[in-house]
Each structure stands twice: as structure tokens, then as C-alpha cells.
Amino acid sequence: MGLLSLAIWTPIAFGVILLALGRDEQARAVRWLALIGALVSFLVTLPLLQGFDNSTAAMQFVEKSSWIERFNVNYHLGVDGISFWFVLLTAFINVIVVIAGWEVIERKVNQYMAAFLILSGLMIGVFCALDGILFYVFFEATLIPMYLIIGIWGGPNKIYAAFKFFLYTLMGSLLTLIALVYLYTASNGSFDILSWHKLPLAGNVQTLLFFAFFAAFAVKVPMWPVHTWLPDVHVEAPTGGSAVLAAIMLKLGAYGFLRFSMPIAPDAAREWGTLMIVLSLVAVVYVGLVAMVQQDMKKLVAYSSVAHMGFVTLGFFIFNPLGVSGGLVQMIAHGFVSGAMFLSIGVLYDRVHSREIASYGGVVNTMPKFAAFALLFAMANCGLPGTAGFVGEWMVILGAVQHNFWIGALAATALIFGAAYTLWMFKRVYLGPVTNNDVRELNDINGREFLMLALLAIAVLYMGLFPKPFTDVMDVSVAELLKHVALSKLPQ
């Protein structure tokens, strides 16, 4: 069994064991088993770090065996510089989420933990899959655990959120399924993504395929104007669900653009690049403004996620190395930062049971340790140099300026808005005198919460101070991708 298979199936196996054996009477044992499962699943991804070769754009750790012979579908896995970090990121966030749900979840603990473990395995599968159907199976299967997570452990309006999440994302991906089947026919019976990259396609076909993929990936990212599901879902999802959704699930969409839309339909991608840039800028600027007026902390962070993901898609569709690498770095950074933001909100919510900004004020007085973490994550969210949030945004802005000064300038305004809504929220929640009894009675974070926030804080700072290991991995793959996208695939 290859390393990637291990990374995918270890958490799933642990999840299945938890489902089969776990009982609420033995919640303690279930939690520990889940933590061991998450840790083992993370550990098995570490050898990848050692074995990965930065100097090639080819797929590495490749595994290939026949899966469904009749349709020539293969169990084909591999990672390159584009997908590499997401495997580790997913496994890492999974550990954090298991810790975050430790004593918060009391009902059906085994199902909760199993859902996250299985979800993590499936998402790693999405990043590793090199076969169209394998990709689609993993991509769609993630909906089931997430639907259950939102619906069972969510807030008061959870059912609406769960349905909105499921149906919205399913709608997008069903069109992608048709596109995959079409490519299978067009390539004379192959679901191999890499061979699709080389397949010549007529202009109008490329456009249709581009938009079929767009339907799935834009909804997932989410890009303006199909982002409306995200705030609703984030608000109702349990903390762990929000964290995974923001940290990893949104990246599945952005990753799809790099693996499918751009290399398979490069001519259409270039032709419609301007549209993508416009949509991204709307997300960055307009959704940033929307975030500013939110009363609900989770909604605010959700809108800020849309704005940050706007940076990612902006970076991709300006077609230069800085932009694409910047987008990728931003994806990883956003994984840490948004995860941390949601977990911080979760810490407060577990104590006060309110997400309203107005319910808080002066939290720093009663929870100084926690406020310090929150400040760090807030700073990272507005892109302060030295934190992870800075690197990606800065690269994308530089790339955008190279492409067109005004796009760069417009994108840069997002830093201002980002600082405005994040810091304003920080001020209202944490600073000032204690405003009410709920806040007065708050206890500072316990060891478990400290551990989970500290792990994320280390990640945020490390990535902010030493981004080189991250960019080194992706440089060659990004260059190769851009070289590929620059060539026309129209039949001669």
C-alpha cells in the first residue's frame, strides 16, 4: 500500500471502527481512539514531506491499478507541487478538529468523530485522485459526512443549512459529472486526468467544459455570486464543521480550477479569465464590505472567507507564477487562519452560547491568554506581515500589479477592508471594559483549548516567517502548469 493510500484510508478505517464499536457510554474511550486515529493519520502523511522531490513537476508517489475495467477507471493517485501541501494540511486540521470537539460533543460522540475522520480521508482522496471518476467519487462523498455533521450537531436552523449545503454543492457537481463523461467519450474511453490535459478540444467545447467545471468549483470555493450558501452554513454548523469547511472544503473547489478547468480547457480559461478576475474582485471588495456590517461573528468570518478565497481565484486567473503560487499559499494560509478563527469563536460560543458580537465586550479582561491567541489570528486574517495571511495576499497583489496595475490596486484595497472588519470585531469583542455578566464569569482557556490554539498559532507564525518551504514545493509545478495553459489546445 502506497503512502497516499495510507493517508486516505487510515482515517477512514478508524472512522469505520468508531462507527461499528463506539457507544455513548464509553465516550472517553471513543474520544481517545479518535485522537489516536487522527494522529496516526497525520503521522502517515509525514513521510511524504521527506520523499517529495521539489525539482520535478511530475506526479509523485504514484499508485495506479485498475478499478472499474468496463469504463477504464483506475485507482490512480499521485501528488505534485500543487496538491502536496493539502494532504498534510487536511490531516493536520483533522487532529485539531478532534481536539476541538473533545468535551463539547456529548451526543453520539462516535458518529461525530467518525464523520470527521472519514471526511478527512475523503478530502485527501480528492487532492490525490488522478482519475476523473475517482476524483468525483471522493468529491461528492464528502457531502455525506458534512451533511450529517451540520444536521446532527448544528445550531437552531441546522436543517435549512444542511439542505442548502448539500443541494447547492450537488447542483454544481452534477454538471461536472456530465463534463467528465463527455471528456471520457472525447478521449476515446479514458478517465485519466493527465491525459485529458493533453487532449485537443475545439473552442466551443472548451467553453462548455469550462463552465461545467465552473458550476462545481465556483460553488465550492465559493465565488461571488454563488457564495450565499456559505454564511448560512457556517452559522449553523458546529465549530468543528465550520473549521473543516473553511479550512479544507473550500480548497477543493479552488484546487479543481487548477487540476481541471485551467489545464483541460486552457483556451477557454484564457478567454474567460477576465470574467473570473472580475468575479474575484467583486468577492474581494464587495464581500469584504458586506463582512464589515455583520453582527454575527461566524457570519463575519464566513464573508471574510469568501473575500480571501477571492484572492485565490484572482491569483489563478492572472496567469503568472506569482499569482498562482500566491493563490496556493493563500489557500494553505487561509486553511490555518480561518480554521483558527472559527475555533476561537467556538471557544467563546461554548461558554456564552452566543455568536452575536454585541453579546461580548472586554473579553481580554477575563480571558487574557485566549485574547492573545485571538489577536494573533485576527492579525493573520487581515494579513499582517510575519503571519501566514500576509504571504499569499502579498504575492497575489504583486502578481496582479504585473498583470495590470489597476487590478492590483483594487485587490490591495482588500487589505484595508480586511483590517477594518477584523480589527473592528476584535475591538468590540475583546477590548474595552467588561460589558456584561456572561463575560465577567468567563474562565480562561483550559489545557486542551490552549493546545489546539497553540498548534495553529505555531503554524500561522511559521508559515508567515518561513514561507520558502511552502513555495519551493510548488514552484516547478506552477511553472509547468502555466507553460501548459499558455499553449493552445485547439485542434489544428
Place this chain on the structure above:
Amino acid sequence: MMDPTSWMTIYPEIVLLVMACVIALVDLTVKSPRRTATYVLSLLTLAGVAWLNASYASADQTLYGWGRLVVSDPLGHWLKCFAALAVLVTLVYARPYAADRDMLRGGELFSLSLFALLGMDFMISGQNFLVIYLGLELLTLSSYALVALRRDHTPATEAAMKYFVLGAMASGFLLYGMSMLYGATGSLQLDEVLQAIASGQIKHQVLVFGLVFIVAGLAFKIGAVPFHMWIPDVYQGAPTAATLLIGGAPKLAAFAIIVRLLVEGLMPLAIDWQQMLSLLAIASLLIGNLAAIAQTNLKRMLAFSTIAQMGFVLLGFVAGVVNGQTTLAANAYSSAMFYVVGYVLTTLASFGIIMLLARQGFESEEISDLAGLNQRSPLYAGVMAICLFSLAGIPPMVGFYAKLAVLQSLVASGQGFYIGLAIFAVLMSLIGAFYYLRVVKVMYFDEPVTATTVSAPLDVRAVLSVNGLLVLVLGIVPGALMALCAQAVKSMLAL
């Protein structure tokens, strides 16, 4: 005529017939209210027949018997094998349910099921209009009686009446169509009909006239819109055990007669029947999915969902012949076959759960009766959720690959119309996802209204778990079943 080959071709059916009679007789001496002896004997018979059929199918040869009245080919034997297994599983689920409802007083449930299976077997292997028709009648007459088996229950009696009247009309349609074709071609034999039509000597108008009636009769039997009205009423009104006997295995036989009549008998008219089936499929997908949203009764909802699912099966038949070329036919029909097999497997488990949750004096057929099932029994909630996700076509369940295969057959045609059909079908399955998800929601997100624990006899529990697991496992490794379907259809078309 009485050559050994002929006996060979219907050997499994002979065993089935003899055993059905033996079981009916043995049952006279059985005193136990749960009919254990009859039950065990029936299961052994079904297992034996399934095994016989599987070993015939593995031999991979095509033999004709009784002067081409019946055929023994891998396609038929696999379908008969699956049908026998489906009836077996149905009986396992049905026994506790039937015992609680005084349906086991005589052993009719078992002997009628076996006769129904015998009818299916002849539908599946018939090569002659009359054989197919007689098989169909044997199946439907047994089914009428099964629906009416609960004699003191008004909805069941009403359902039986509806089923009988409409079923008789459908048989009439089919028979009328067959007689038209007989008049035009002068033969009841499928191969001779095929040759006569292919010769091009027969007036197209007459043939299409007969074809319309045949297609209408088939549409009645599988419940395609606009011939679907009996499905919701019968599914809802019949005792769930009978619902599953109608809604499970007979779908395999319905698939088979579509193949035998339309593909083996009327292939030269494919252009015509493909158009008809396209229209039926579009209407079924639309009406089935939309009407299912409004249902609060689970059995009725599953009935409308069946209509929509059958629409998908029909889509597997519409893109076989493109521009007069039959190169895509094997691909298309095998996707329909895979769809039907996956569908039957899923239906068995979902109705199995409904029967399991029913108790004495309580039917558990409203969607709200499933509330909080996850808290009462995570295992059965899990099985039901797997089935619902499979019906919705979400990977990694078998239902996804079924949809994938059908969509692939449409897109492979390269025709704009068929690609449009594929897009329409996926949009409809989005609607479908909504009402399947609603049931999942009720099971997982709502609080239970009753705290009664769910208990089931060991045999039901074991079969149900395996059945549910199989829906998932066939989703993770669907290759073998797909290859089997492709091989079976290919060898049928090669002749």
C-alpha cells in the same frame, strides 16, 4: 422436440415448479404459526434455483429449447439468478411482518412467491410472444393474490382491485400489440419477427401501430409516466411484504421483457421505440421526482421515486442505436441492466427496513415514523441512509455508478439531443436528492417520537445488514458486476 437440450434449457424452472408444488403440499401439514418448515424449504429452493442459474450463466453458452420457445443464455440466467435471490431476501424480510398480520395462516405467501418467480423466469427466457405473455400473466396473477392476501384489510383489498383492473388492461395492450405484429409478420417467434421486419417487406405503419401497444403495455408494467397511476396506490395500499414482491424482483423481469421484445424482436424498429421510450423517460423523471416531493407516506414516496428510477432505466435503452449503427447498443443496454440490478438491491433493503420497523398494529409507513431512528438503532438508520443516498445517486453507493453508466451511454452517442437528455436527467436527480435527503434528515436530525427499541429476528438482521453493506460495497468495487452485465448483454446481442 423432446431433445435433452430442451430439458436442459428449462431445468431450473422445472426444479422451481416441482418445489413450488411440493411446498404447497407440505404446507398442509405444517402446524407452526410462523410456518418455519415452509419457510426453510422455500429459502432452500430459492437458493438452489439461484445457484443453478448462476452455474448455467457461468457456462456462457446460448442454447435454444422447445423449437426456440425459450432461450438459455447468460443474460437470462443472471437475471433469473438475481430474481431468485431477490425473492429469497424478500421472504426473509416478509416473514415476521406477515406473521404479525395474519398473512401466514396458509402458506400462500411462499407458494405464490415461488409461482411469481416462475412467471418471471419465463418472461426472462421467453423467445416467443406467447411464452412471454404467459410468464407475465403467471407473475401478475400471483401478484394480485399476494396484494389481496390480507383479506380483512380494506386498503389492501382496494389496492388489489386497482392493480387487477389496471394490470388486466396493460396485459390487454400488450396482447393487442403482439397480435398486430403477428398479423403483420405471420409469426410469434421473436427471431422470425425480427427477420420479417428486417426484410423490409412489411408496411411500416402496421408495425409501428403494433409497437405502440407493446410499448404502452411495457410502460404499464414498469410504471412509466403516463401509465404509472397504479404504482403509488398499489405500493401504498398493499401490505409491505407484497409491495416488495411487486417492486423488487419483477423489475428484473420487466427489464428482461424490454430486452426480449424490443431489442431481440423489434430491433429494426429501434428508431421508433427509442423515441417513444425517450418521451416516457422524460415524463417519468419529471412527474416521478416532482410528485415524490409532496409525499408524506414513505411507501408512496418510494413509489414515485420508483417511477423516476424507471425513467433512468429507460434512458439506458434510448441511445443504443445511433444513426442506424448498433455499435453502442451493448454499452447502453448493459448500463440499463446494471441500473436495474442496483435498483433492486437498494429497494430490497429500504423496504426491508420499513417492514422491520412495523409492529403488530403499526405499519410505520409515514416518513415521520422514522424520526430519530439513528438514536433508536444506528445500524438500521445507517442501512436506510446508505439506500437513500444510493437512490439519490451519491457516490460511493451503487446507485451512483448506475446513473454514471446510463449518462455515459447517452453522452457516448455524441448527439445533442441525448446530451441534453443527460443534463435533464441529472437536474431531475438533483430534485430527487431533495426528497431522499428529507428522509435522512428525519432519521438523523429529528428527535424520536417513541423510545421503543428496534428488534428483529437474527435472520432478518443478518440479511438486512449484508444487503445494506452490499449497496455500499458494490459502490466501492462496482467493477465485477458491471463487467458481468456488459458480458451478458454482449453475448445476447452477438446472436
